[in-house]
Amino acid sequence: METIKRTTPASDAERDAIESLLGPGDDRLGRDAIAGQVVRGRRHLLLPCLHALNDRIGWISPPAIDHLATRLGASPAEIHAVASFYGLFSLSPRDPVQRHVCIDLACRAAGGPSEETVTDGAHPAPCLGLCDRAPAAITIGAPNEEPDPASAAVDRTGDDVLLRRVGADDPLDLDAYLANGGFSALKRARDLGPEGIIAAVEASGLTGRGGAGFPTARKWDAVRTQPVTPHHLICNADESEPGTFKDRTLIENDPYALIESMAIAGLAIGCELGRVYLRGEYLRAYQTLSTAIERCRSAGHLGPSAGFDIEIIRGAGAYICGEETAIFNSIEGYRGEPRNKPPFPFESGLFGQPTAVNNVETLMNVPSIVAEGRRADRRLFCLSGAVRRPGVIEAPIGITLGELIERAGGLRDGSELRAVMLGGAAGGFAGPGDLDLSLDDTSLREVGLTLGSGVVMVHDQHVDLVDQLRRIAAFFRDESCGQCVPCRVGTIRQEEAIERLASGTGEADLALLRDIAGAMRDASICGLGQTAANAIQSAVVRLGVLT
Amino acid sequence: MRAIDGTDPATVTVEAVIDGVTVRVAEGTTILDACGGRGCGIPTLCYGETITPRNACRVCMVEVEGSRTLVPSCSRPVTEGMVVTTRSERIDHSRRMVLEFLGSSVDLSLTDHVEEWNAEYGADPTRYGSEAARVDEPVRIDNDLYVRDYSKCILCYQCVDACGEQWQNSFVIDIAGRGFDARVSTEHDVSLPDSGCVYCGNCIQVCPTGALMFTSEYTMRQAGTWDEARQTRVDTVCGYCGVGCNLTLHVQDDSIVKVTSPADSGITSGNLCVKGRFGFQHAQNRPAD
Numbered sequence: 106m107e108t109i110k111r112t113t114p115a116s117d118a119e120r121d122a123i124e125s126l127l128g129p130g131d132d133r134l135g136r137d138a139i140a141g142q143v144v145r146g147r148r149h150l151l152l153p154c155l156h157a158l159n160d161r162i163g164w165i166s167p168p169a170i171d172h173l174a175t176r177l178g179a180s181p182a183e184i185h186a187v188a189s190f191y192g193l194f195s196l197s198p199r200d201p202v203q204r205h206v207c208i209d210l211a212c213r214a215a216g217g218p219s220e221e222t223v224t225d226g227a228h229p230a231p232c233l234g235l236c237d238r239a240p241a242a243i244t245i246g247a248p249n250e251e252p253d254p255a256s257a258a259v260d261r262t263g264d265d266v267l268l269r270r271v272g273a274d275d276p277l278d279l280d281a282y283l284a285n286g287g288f289s290a291l292k293r294a295r296d297l298g299p300e301g302i303i304a305a306v307e308a309s310g311l312t313g314r315g316g317a318g319f320p321t322a323r324k325w326d327a328v329r330t331q332p333v334t335p336h337h338l339i340c341n342a343d344e345s346e347p348g349t350f351k352d353r354t355l356i357e358n359d360p361y362a363l364i365e366s367m368a369i370a371g372l373a374i375g376c377e378l379g380r381v382y383l384r385g386e387y388l389r390a391y392q393t394l395s396t397a398i399e400r401c402r403s404a405g406h407l408g409p410s411a412g413f414d415i416e417i418i419r420g421a422g423a424y425i426c427g428e429e430t431a432i433f434n435s436i437e438g439y440r441g442e443p444r445n446k447p448p449f450p451f452e453s454g455l456f457g458q459p460t461a462v463n464n465v466e467t468l469m470n471v472p473s474i475v476a477e478g479r480r481a482d483r484r485l486f487c488l489s490g491a492v493r494r495p496g497v498i499e500a501p502i503g504i505t506l507g508e509l510i511e512r513a514g515g516l517r518d519g520s521e522l523r524a525v526m527l528g529g530a531a532g533g534f535a536g537p538g539d540l541d542l543s544l545d546d547t548s549l550r551e552v553g554l555t556l557g558s559g560v561v562m563v564h565d566q567h568v569d570l571v572d573q574l575r576r577i578a579a580f581f582r583d584e585s586c587g588q589c590v591p592c593r594v595g596t597i598r599q600e601e602a603i604e605r606l607a608s609g610t611g612e613a614d615l616a617l618l619r620d621i622a623g624a625m626r627d628a629s630i631c632g633l634g635q636t637a638a639n640a641i642q643s644a645v646v647r648l649g650v651l652t
Numbered sequence: 653m654r655a656i657d658g659t660d661p662a663t664v665t666v667e668a669v670i671d672g673v674t675v676r677v678a679e680g681t682t683i684l685d686a687c688g689g690r691g692c693g694i695p696t697l698c699y700g701e702t703i704t705p706r707n708a709c710r711v712c713m714v715e716v717e718g719s720r721t722l723v724p725s726c727s728r729p730v731t732e733g734m735v736v737t738t739r740s741e742r743i744d745h746s747r748r749m750v751l752e753f754l755g756s757s758v759d760l761s762l763t764d765h766v767e768e769w770n771a772e773y774g775a776d777p778t779r780y781g782s783e784a785a786r787v788d789e790p791v792r793i794d795n796d797l798y799v800r801d802y803s804k805c806i807l808c809y810q811c812v813d814a815c816g817e818q819w820q821n822s823f824v825i826d827i828a829g830r831g832f833d834a835r836v837s838t839e840h841d842v843s844l845p846d847s848g849c850v851y852c853g854n855c856i857q858v859c860p861t862g863a864l865m866f867t868s869e870y871t872m873r874q875a876g877t878w879d880e881a882r883q884t885r886v887d888t889v890c891g892y893c894g895v896g897c898n899l900t901l902h903v904q905d906d907s908i909v910k911v912t913s914p915a916d917s918g919i920t921s922g923n924l925c926v927k928g929r930f931g932f933q934h935a936q937n938r939p940a941d
Contacts, residue, residue, distance in 0.1 A: 111846070167840050179823070180848065181839035186826035196840070423830070440827065445707065445727065587807065587827070587834030590709050591746070594753035597785050597832045605781075617779070624749030627722045627742060628710040635721060 115172035122157040123169070126150050127176050144178035151177060151187060151438030156385075156419055159194050160246060163201035177438075190440045190586075192231070192422030193245070193385045201246040203228050205386065210347045210526065210576055211236035211489040214568045220579070231424065231580060232347035233386055236489035236562070237496045243386060252389035255357035256350060259488070259496030260512045266473050266483055267466065268499045271358040276393060279400050282361040288406060290472035294369040299329055302373040302475055309474040311481035315341055315427070315464030316531065316557045317632070318546060324461050327451035328374040331459035338371050338379040339436070339455065339462045343420045343427035345384060346529035347580060348560035351485040352465035354497045356383075356390040359469070360397035364407065364415060366468035369475055371413045374461050378414050382432050385420040424584035428631050429462040430454075431586065442588045443631035466559075484556065486544075488513040490563035491520040500544075507540030509561060520565035524648055528557025530577045531636035533643030534650075553643065570650045571607050574641050578603045581637040592634030595625040599638060606651045615645065615652065668734040675730075683714060683725035683736055694738055695747060695769045697754070698808030699726045700858050701915045702922045703818055706809045711750045711769075714738045722746055744773055751775035757832075758787050759804045762862030785832065791870075794843035797851050797930050799870045802835055804863035811836060811855035811864060819923050824849045853929035857912055857922045866910045866930075879904065887914070890928040895919065897928050908932045 115123075124130065127150060154173055158165045165188050167181075174181040188194050206223050209232035213219060217240030223229040227242070235241035237256055258271045265271075273281065282288075294302050307322035328336050340363065344352040356363060367379040383391055398415050401407040407414050418436050420426050426435040430444035433455045454460025466485055473479045484502050486509055489495045493514025500509060506525060516522060525535045527544075533554045535542060542548065549555055564570065578600035587593045599621050602614045622638030629635045644650040664679040670687060677686045682705070690696055698709035707724035716723045717735035722743060730736075737743070751770055755777030760766045769775070789802035807827065816823045824847050828837035838847040856864040865873075872878040883904045890897040898917040902910040911929050915922040 170839060180826075182824055182826045182828075182837070182847070185837070185839040186828045189828040190830050445724075582831060585831040587829070587831045588706075588708055590711075590750050590753050590806070593807070593832055593834070594757050595749070598753065598756070598780055601780065601784060620745070620749060623742075624746050624753075628713050628746040628750065629721075630707070630710075 111167065111171060113168045115166070115168040116162075118162055119158060119166065119169040119172065122161045123154050123173055123176060125157055126153050130176050141178055144176070148177055148179065148438035149436060151179075151184065152418065152421065152435060155188050155191070155194055156421065159421075160201065163199050163203075163246065164195040164197060166198075187438065187440055190423060191385075191420075192583075194421055203245050204242060205230035205233065205245055206242040207231075207233045207235065207240060208576070209233075209580065210530065210573055211562055212240040213572065213576060214490055214562075214564060215239035217241070219572075219576075230386070231583065232345065232349075234344055234350040234353050234384070236348055236350055236487065239489060239495075243388070245386065245388065252392060255389055255393070256354045257358065257496065258354060258498065259494045260498055260514075262499075264483075265499045266479065267355070267469050267485055268358075268497065270362065271354065271497075273358070276358050276360060277396055277400065279361060279397075279404060286476075287361055288365055290476035291365050291368050291372075294372050294475045297475065299373050299375065302369060302471075303329065305475050305478065306373070306471065309470070309479065309481040311467065311470050311474060312546075313464055314466035314470075314484065314559070316346065316529070316555075318556075321463065321467055324451060324463070325370070325373045327449075328376075328459045328461045331452060333452075333458055334375070335378075335458060336374050336376045337455040337458055337460040338367060338374060338376040339432060339460060340367055340379060340381040340465060340468055341427060341429065341432060341462050342381050342383045342387070342390070342465050343424075343432065344387070344465070344558070345424040345427055345584075346531060346558040346560065347577075348489055348526060348529050348562045349487050349558040350489075351487050351497050351559055353384075353387050353390050355465055355469055355485075356387070357393050360394045361401070362469055362472060363394070363465060364397060364401055366471045367415055368407070368411070368413045369471050370461065370463060370468055374459075376461075377412060378416065380436065380455075381415060381417045382426070382436065383417050383419055385422050391417065391419060423586075424580075425586045425631075425633055428633060431631070432462060433460070440586070442586045443633075445630065484544075484559055486559045486561050488561050488563070490525075491517050491522075491565035491568070492563050493517055503543050503545045503548075505540065506535060506542045506544060506561070509544065510540070510563060513563075516563070516565065520567075522563065523566050523568060524564045524570055524644070524650075526560060526562040526564070526573075526640065528555040529560040530580055530640055531632070532557040532560060533640050534648055536648050553647075555639075570644060570648065571603075574644055574650060575600070575603055575607060577640050581633070585633065585637070589628075589630040589634065591625045591628040592630070592637060595621050595629070595634065596637050599625075599641065603641065603651070618642070618645065666730055666732040666734075668730045668732070668736060670736045671738055677730055680729050683716075683723070683728050683730055683734075684712060686730050687725065687738060694725055695751075695765065695773075696726055697750075697763070697806060697860060698810065700808070700810050700860065703810045703813050703858055706813070708809055709750060709754070709806060711747050713743060713746050715740055715743060748773040748775045752777045752779070754806050756780040756784050756786070758806055758861070759801075760806075760861065762804065763806075763860060787832075787835075789835070792843075793867070793870075795845055795849075795851070796867060797926075798853060798856055798867055799865055800836075800844075801863050801865070804861045805836060806861055806863075807834060807836070808860055810858040810860070814854040814858045814923070819921075820850070820852050820854050822848060822850055822852070825855070851926040851930060852924060853911075853926070854923045856929075857915075857924075868909050872904075872909065878909075883909065890924070892925075892927040892931065897924055899924070899928055901932070907936055 204227040206227045311321040426441040431441040435441040522537045582596040705727040707727045713722035715737040792800040886901040913920040
């Protein structure tokens with residue numbers, strides 16, 4: 106193990122921050138080294154410790170890293186490597202209170218700034234999941250400031266299942282949740298047992314709502330039948346796909362339903378501690394869900410007597426950590442780099458043990474499936490851009506694009522439809538001629554599009570589509586973890602080619618873009634690189650942008 | 653160590669079809685090894701014999717029937733019934749692009765086989781223009797024993813793994829930053845003397861691109877006197893302690909200019925300590941003329 110030669114000690118505030126998670130410790134290496142395995146076994150507390158430092162001090166200093174290394178039995182280089190991976194952490198001094206201004210797609214279409222034009226020392230942020238109130242900004246680190254208000258859904262209908270409680274007076278009123286049938290699905294699930302739950306989910310046809318669309322029942326059954334224990338459940342709430350804000354809306358407005366959904370999922374796969382990996386920027390969701398978990402523990406719905414508990418892990422500004430294997434490394438206290446598959450998460454996931462990773466919306470489908478035998482035939486769509494009422498809309502799968510836009514109030518006055526980004530930055534573009542397009546996986550696949558994470562970002566004639574593509578390219582360049590060559594270099598070469606095309610070069614750069622896209626799609630390790638060219642290729646091919 | 657010796661009767665074997673030929677190999681054998689290992693015709697860059705493959709460079713990709721994407725041959729084990737293709741238009745395109753991506757962003761002039769592969773796959777790293785972003789890093793010369801030139805680094809992770817849990821357990825370097833800005837780094841990029849580096853040089857041993865280099869080699873290259881054609885390699889045993897590590901002395905003009913250890917040595921697997929790696933000066937302290 107490396108010997109630390111530097112002599113500047115961590116400050117008292119830094120030690121306090123670390124001790125708030127690791128408890129009082131003796132930083133003489135000798136003392137900790139006696140219990141080396143115990144010390145190193147707390148590596149999963151690295152990310153929370155870095156958050157504690159960053160929140161309280163504003164940045165993570167070299168002495169703090171040295172101290173943390175000693176306390177966790179790791180080397181300073183390893184800790185530095187992890188800290189430098191995340192966008193929300195600073196390795197140089199700054200104010201703990203930071204203004205994060207969204208420079209991403211919906212916000213710049215609404216007149217928000219770009220990376221170059223962000224002013225007043227604010228932090229240029231990738232999509233903050235506030236596209237319904239674009240252009241958006243948030244403050245992180247202000248202790249007494251109330252986080253931004255919860256987003257609500259728009260155009261509620263009586264048929265809503267996923268959104269049925271969204272917009273309630275007090276989402277944290279546990280009695281109201283119970284009075285409306287809360288936790289009755291969990292009770293039903295206990296009667297059904299793991300195999301019964303999975304059979305019900307299978308019959309519902311539920312597939313993943315995070316973007317990949319994998320059948321949920323198959324995933325759960327694969328984990329359930331693994332001989333290795335414990336089994337893990339991770340609720341993927343690292344919602345970072347530009348244009349997506351449905352999971353945030355669900356957590357902020359219906360936290361108990363997520364808790365109940367996770368308890369049912371835990372029952373199905375044989376897991377007693379579910380983890381929610383929550384996007385670092387989602388402060389209100391964090392507050393709401395933390396309070397809801399506390400109240401459930403007090404009421405006995407979570408905790409030892411319930412046989413199931415939930416902990417929240419805060420992400421720290423890395424889109425890649427929403428990838429289902431990167432999320433394991435992040436939680437374990439390593440750099441959020443995706444792992445190779447195989448082995449697949451169902452056999453070797455978190456801590457090398459069987460793991461199911463499910464998106465928030467996917468899980469939120471489960472109670473009504475279990476309790477009412479409902480089919481999973483509805484989805485959430487995130488409407489943003491040039492529509493009258495941006496927000497989350499629940500609609501039957503197969504609704505047409507035009508109908509959906511109408512439900513968001515139609516186009517704004519004076520707007521003419523130019524393009525619709527479907528499925529996110531990893532998705533693609535539909536054009537004005539696609540209003541009859543049925544929004545279901547099969548129909549979309551036929552035309553090379555995807556529902557992805559439910560993004561429907563509507564652009565009118567005032568939006569500079571080239572600028573949108575430029576930002577999509579910059580987004581993937583920023584968010585690439587850097588592990589594999591096709592993505593690490595491909596994303597920057599893609600961005601450069603778009604910059605050249607924007608200034609009027611021609612066919613050679615379009616061919617180059619296609620070449621880059623092919624290699625990224627075929628040879629990248631994970632879904633980020635494999636989809637980093639999708640939207641750009643789709644805009645070129647379907648809309649003729651850049652040509 | 654990955655591939656179990658196929659001659660052991662107790663070994664479980666699997667059958668697969670590679671480029672139309674049926675092969676039977678020990679379970680756990682990678683596609684690359686089933687094809688004959690390094691040098692079989694499948695290009696490799698980040699792969700090294702003594703380090704668990706990270707498949708980060710993605711130049712060794714092959715097609716496996718039923719797989720949506722290409723598959724890294726260096727790390728994917730052959731499974732029963734697998735149908736593998738090692739050359740196709742799609743594979744060649746990927747290999748060409750990886751060679752171009754690396755060739756246009758880092759200095760591959762000291763990386764083996766690159767010119768030959770560029771020709772084979774039609775890779776033209778210059779087509780990204782002179783404005784293409786490069787990994788521009790100053791040569792780090794902060795100690796007497798070795799230099800680090802990360803403008804040659806392809807981020808193969810081998811030095812990190814050799815320094816860390818796979819060999820030296822020093823954990824002095826890791827990958828810092830993200831994306832195109834990711835770099836091999838000590839904590840806060842402190843100099844090696846300020847880090848916990850023990851100068852075993854095992855990182856130099858595994859570096860495939862010359863990003864890590866003996867100071868003696870670096871100095872001679874700068875002076876234009878490095879000439880591998882004039883060098884001989886002398887295999888010997890380190891005399892410092894009783895372990896008996898195998899050394900290969902690289903000798904030019906009657907002077908030791910570099911020390912390596914055979915990767916297939918059962919004692920060292922290519923690893924040495926600071927004495928074996930760098931403590932050769934006493935052998936050539938000649939009396940002044």
